[in-house]
Amino acid sequence: MKKHNFSAGPSILPQEVFQKASEAILDFNGIGLSLLEISHRSKDFVAVMDEARAIVKRLMNLGDDYEVLYLQGGASLQFLMVPYNLLSVDGKAAYTNTGTWASGAIKEAKMIGNVDVVASSKESNYNYIPKDFTVGSEYDYFHCTSNNTIFGTQMKSFPKVDTLLVCDMSSDIFSRELDFSQFDLIYAGAQKNMGPAGATLVVVKKSILGKTGRQIPTYLDYAVHIDKESMSNTPPVFAVYASYLTLKHLEENGGIAAAEVKNNAKAKLLYDEIDSNPNFQGVAAVEDRSFMNVTFTLTDESKQEAFDKAWKAAGISGLNGHRSVGGYRASIYNAMPIESVQVLVDVMKSI
Numbered sequence: 001m002k003k004h005n006f007s008a009g010p011s012i013l014p015q016e017v018f019q020k021a022s023e024a025i026l027d028f029n030g031i032g033l034s035l036l037e038i039s040h041r042s043k044d045f046v047a048v049m050d051e052a053r054a055i056v057k058r059l060m061n062l063g064d065d066y067e068v069l070y071l072q073g074g075a076s077l078q079f080l081m082v083p084y085n086l087l088s089v090d091g092k093a094a095y096t097n098t099g100t101w102a103s104g105a106i107k108e109a110k111m112i113g114n115v116d117v118v119a120s121s122k123e124s125n126y127n128y129i130p131k132d133f134t135v136g137s138e139y140d141y142f143h144c145t146s147n148n149t150i151f152g153t154q155m156k157s158f159p160k161v162d163t164l165l166v167c168d169m170s171s172d173i174f175s176r177e178l179d180f181s182q183f184d185l186i187y188a189g190a191q192k193n194m195g196p197a198g199a200t201l202v203v204v205k206k207s208i209l210g211k212t213g214r215q216i217p218t219y220l221d222y223a224v225h226i227d228k229e230s231m232s233n234t235p236p237v238f239a240v241y242a243s244y245l246t247l248k249h250l251e252e253n254g255g256i257a258a259a260e261v262k263n264n265a266k267a268k269l270l271y272d273e274i275d276s277n278p279n280f281q282g283v284a285a286v287e288d289r290s291f292m293n294v295t296f297t298l299t300d301e302s303k304q305e306a307f308d309k310a311w312k313a314a315g316i317s318g319l320n321g322h323r324s325v326g327g328y329r330a331s332i333y334n335a336m337p338i339e340s341v342q343v344l345v346d347v348m349k350s351i
């Protein structure tokens with residue numbers, strides 16, 4: 001039986017994507033070869049890369065001033081590539097510290113240059129999004145994390161800053177409509193909401209590059225990847241293809257607008273249960289609750305064994321909270337059907 005997969009990442013993808021991706025491993029496009037054994041420079045794969053880059057711009061409604069890259073190294077390597085490419089030798093960058101991943105981004109940036117943490121919710125174990133700060137033009141860029149996968153908080157709006165706006169969108173990219181043109185650089189590890197592990201999406205406004213006065217190692221230089229159309233070295237062909245299939249599936253099913261309607265309904269169903277069921281309480285501040293990663297705990301620890309047994313028996317997988325938060329985390333990414341959320345809600349009602 002296929003399980004109800006609430007894993008935080010790598011995570012659920014549309015069933016159709018699993019099907020098509022497996023077919024391509026056996027025989028890609030009917031060419032008598034596997035996707036995994038053809039040159040990344042063959043016309044069949046180049047077409048995949050071109051379309052995978054184009055579909056991102058269509059979904060995000062972005063023009064030709066933006067470039068789309070598929071890189072390796074995960075969002076974690078972007079923690080380093082962003083300051084390498086945007087932080088000038090004498091300049092400084094502004095960061096918000098809203099969780100484990102934001103802290104990781106800050107740590108890497110500090111290896112490259114000057115960093116100010118302009119807001120943080122660390123003192124309360126990252127259970128809210130700090131909003132009371134300003135970022136002036138003395139900074140080369142401002143970096144934020146749109147959705148804090150581990151703690152279950154999400155930025156509902158983005159601050160107007162007097163500098164470049166850079167965002168780690170790993171865990172809520174393509175989940176809701178945003179004015180994507182307000183960002184100068186967006187990055188995301190694919191494995192949360194857009195594909196398998198191994199590919200990292202970068203969307204960057206071309207005009208912001210080349211201004212730091214730094215020598216940038218070849219792989220870390222966005223300009224190199226733009227120039228070579230994400231083929232500077234061998235790209236992660238399978239991860240790019242499966243990400244492309246996922247985005248195509250999204251586009252064919254109403255795009256981000258339709259996904260957002262479904263995501264809102266799933267989140268409402270689950271948070272309503274958390275708020276009305278005396279056995280549970282939410283972890284994140286109500287106004288900052290993530291619509292992708294729902295964190296909650298039992299109010300009475302003695303019910304843990306019964307609850308754990310019940311959700312496992314219902315075919316639910318991946319519900320345990322991250323070790324730094326405890327409790328439970330239900331990740332309800334784009335591909336999660338509302339029926340699976342209903343199964344979880346029914347189990348919550350039953351204990």
Ligand SMILES: *Cc1c(COP(=O)(O)O)cnc(C)c1O
Pocket residue numbers: 009073074075076077101145147148149168169170171189190192
């Ligand atoms: C998972 C995650 C990361 C780390 O991604 P990798 O691709 O594993 O490097 C970074 N930021 C956020 C918000 C994440 O959810």
